[in-house]
Amino acid sequence: LFARSGLGKSTFAETVRSELCGQLPVYLLDAKAVASAPGYDNPIITQMKRHPGGLDPKLQSADARVLIIVDGLDEVDLSARGRVTVGMTEAQEKWPNAQLMLVARPPIVDSDYGVAQLDVKVSLRPLTCEHAGRIIRERVKDEEERKVFERFLSRHGLDVREDQSGGCTFEYMASYGDIEKLLAFYREATAPASAP
Numbered sequence: 001l002f003a004r005s006g007l008g009k010s011t012f013a014e015t016v017r018s019e020l021c022g023q024l025p026v027y028l029l030d031a032k033a034v035a036s037a038p039g040y041d042n043p044i045i046t047q048m049k050r051h052p053g054g055l056d057p058k059l060q061s062a063d064a065r066v067l068i069i070v071d072g073l074d075e076v077d078l079s080a081r082g083r084v085t086v087g088m089t090e091a092q093e094k095w096p097n098a099q100l101m102l103v104a105r106p107p108i109v110d111s112d113y114g115v116a117q118l119d120v121k122v123s124l125r126p127l128t129c130e131h132a133g134r135i136i137r138e139r140v141k142d143e144e145e146r147k148v149f150e151r152f153l154s155r156h157g158l159d160v161r162e163d164q165s166g167g168c169t170f171e172y173m174a175s176y177g178d179i180e181k182l183l184a185f186y187r188e189a190t191a192p193a194s195a196p
Helices: 011-021 031-035 044-052 079-095 130-137 145-156 178-191
Strands: 026-030 067-071 099-103 161-164 169-170
Touching: 011 026, 011 031, 011 067, 011 099, 026 130, 031 044, 031 067, 044 067, 044 130, 067 079, 079 099, 130 145, 130 169, 130 178, 145 161, 145 178
Parallel strands: 026 067, 067 099
Antiparallel strands: 161 169
């Protein structure tokens, strides 16, 4: 699953883990923790053992089904990524019925930067202008405050629109994270100065 920062990749991975809870072993692993796992054993399996509940007893069988989600491979230093990708390959060799899901920013699918061989690649698109507007309405319920926020965005050139074949997006509000950061910036910039 690939998308730019702030579009909800990690939230989606956590939702998958929650939905499959009890149906099969699911491990949501932080790629940086995998890369820095101590010892010389497979770092994926090392992190799975450290997971709450440890290694599921079902994984004693070579034909066990398991979902291993590796989140944030793009955040791992290039020199350490090989350890993570080799660990993923070894985990698939140990459990041939295992499914691995990578959650990262798009550059990771370039063979020079991460992983070239993938069965399926899913990308999350940036938020449309309509969707961004809906999120802003949810976050700023008061209509007058929302108008002030929109004027603030316009005054600082933060409401730049890009028209693409898939529709309109805001250059600076293309993700949930972008909108949260702009709201925090707006609130900080417009907060009354504290009394001396």
